[in-house]
Each structure stands twice: as C-alpha cells, then as structure tokens.
Amino acid sequence: MPSDNIRPSSPEAASAWPLVFAAWLIATTATLAVLFFGEVMHYPICTLCWYQRIFMMPLAVILPLGLFPFDSRVVRYALPLAGLGALIAVFHQLLVMGVIPESIKPCTQGVPCSTTVVTWFGFLTIPLLSVLAFLTITALLLAARLRSSR
C-alpha cells in the first residue's frame, strides 16, 4: 500500500515518537511563554527576538503533523528551523554576555538586543532560555533521526 511509504511505523521508528513529542512540548512552551512576555506583560521585543520567534513558532505547528500518524521525516523538515534558531539564539546570548563587540550589534533602533529586561535566580534570562530551548530541540530531533534511521 502506498500509505505505508508515508507512514513508516516500525518499532524502531516508533521509539522516536517520545523524542519528537518532547521537542514539540518545548517549542509550544517557548511559543506561549514568549507570547506571554510580549502580549501580556508588554516586554519590549528586540529584532533578534523576532528572528528567534520566526524559527520557534513553526516548530510548534509542524512537529505535531509528524506525530499523528508518526512520520519520522518531520525531523528532516524541523531540524533546519531548530538549527538556525539555535544559531541566532547563541549569537544573541554572546551579544548579551558582551563576547561580541557592540559594533556588530545588528539592532541600533528600538530596543537594544544587548540589554535584558528580566533575570531570574541571578543568571536565567530570556535569551539564555531561548538558547536552552533551541539546543534541546535540536538535540532531541537529532536523537530521533538516529533512532528512526537505525
């Protein structure tokens, strides 16, 4: 049947399901959290944050499409988003930490990306949370790819 081609449901592939589900959980939590910061708490949004949103939000939509029915190829479509998002998030974090000098700072108008609005527990900032979220999603998707290709 042709549909079997689209839905590889071997036991090995199915074992990747929880990984993709976890990635979706993180992406959705991040999406809702960032909407809460911006739309409810009215935190200012810097340019780099917009780019990270652009890569995070589609993940919350695309990943469930690969969960029901399970289609391991969703990893192929989601990984570039997660990877690029991780790159921007790391860049943003380096900017906040001052590793990247002011002169390469891409946003001079509006809210400067090098300032952070909130810090929890003395170290946790929104850019750092973004780095953690993107890197975890990337790692989960890579693991899912390994498992389902075996």
Add this chain to the structure above:
Amino acid sequence: MNQKTLFIAALTILLLVFTGGAFYYSAQQEKQASQVAEANRAALIRMHSPTLGKAEAPVVIVEFLDPACETCGAFYPRVKQLLAANPDKIRLVLRYAPFHNGSDKIVALLEAARMQGKFWPVLEALLASQTQWAPRHTAQVALAWPHLEGLGLNMEQMAFDLTSPDIAKVIEQDLADAKTLNVTMTPEFFVNGKPLPSFGFEQLQQLVDDALAATRGK
C-alpha cells in the same frame, strides 16, 4: 490512542496555564495601577496644566497626551463630546507625555501658543494636521508651523517663547509625573484619580459615568 490523549492533555494544560496566567497578570496589573495612582495623587494634577471646563466640576479627567500620537488625535473629538454631553460636570486636565521623537518640540509650540491664549485652537489644528507634520512617527516642528497660520498668533513672539525655560520645566515635570504614575502609552486617562481598567473609549465612558453617578448620589 494513548499518544493522542497525551498530546491533547499537554496542549490543554499549556493553553490553560497561558490563559489563566494572562487573566491573573492583568488583574494584578489593574490593582497595582490603581494603587500607584492612589499613592501619587499629587503627581496627577499640577497647577501648570492646561484645563478645560469649570474648576468646580465634580468629575476630573486627567489625560496624558502626546500631540504626535495618532490615537490621542482620534480620542480627542470623542473626549470633547464627552465634555459637551455633560456641561459643567467634567473638567479636562491635559498633561504632556511626548513619547514620540521630536514631540517635545510640538509641546513647546503648544505652550508658546498658550501664552497667547490660543492653546485649544492650536491643539486642534495640530491634531487635525498630525499626519502632515509627523511622517513616520517622527514629529517635525518645521512642518507644523504652516498649520498654525490663520489662527491669529504672533509668530515672532512664539518663536521667542519656544525656548523659554518655563516650558522646558513643564515638560520635564509632566514626564517625571508620567513615570511616577506608570504612564507608558498615550493617551492615558485618570477619572477622579482612577486609571482606565483597560484601554478603550468605552472604558473611559464607563469610568466617567460611574464618577457622575457617584457625585449625583451625594
């Protein structure tokens, strides 16, 4: 299927947390805004502010206004209607919140016009021509001048008054009070010291109606 139930449960919980959090947060903010306004009554009304309506009117609307803000311009005629609908009952006090780039220069223009007793006609002329002197959200005082012609102003005197330190002081005080009262967006209204629960003309109308009803009951 088990997986489907898990997915739907997770999604439901996340959405519930989000909406619950949003409602809780806005309620807290509203409470806090009232408390801030209550604690800083002195910052709400200053002697220097332009006012409209009778001094002994029972309802006082304090409006923080940015002459370059489009929403302020859109609200202005409706606020005037509100005043006209309740003659002698409402006093409007204008405070400046020039948040737009270059808007402080426009405020100086208004204050200079006020020295000649032409504040309200100039304000109305400027709000009506806002799109022409504030392209791309940047107020340009040079573009505003032509819209003041025909109002009977002594332009030379005005140009001189613009740089008056008194005007600078008024702007500085209003901005400081806006900060104290947590005014971050314009227009912001306080009716008898109470801030708007959420932004909108209906909310302002409601607050004014409540204040009018409260004074009638006395």
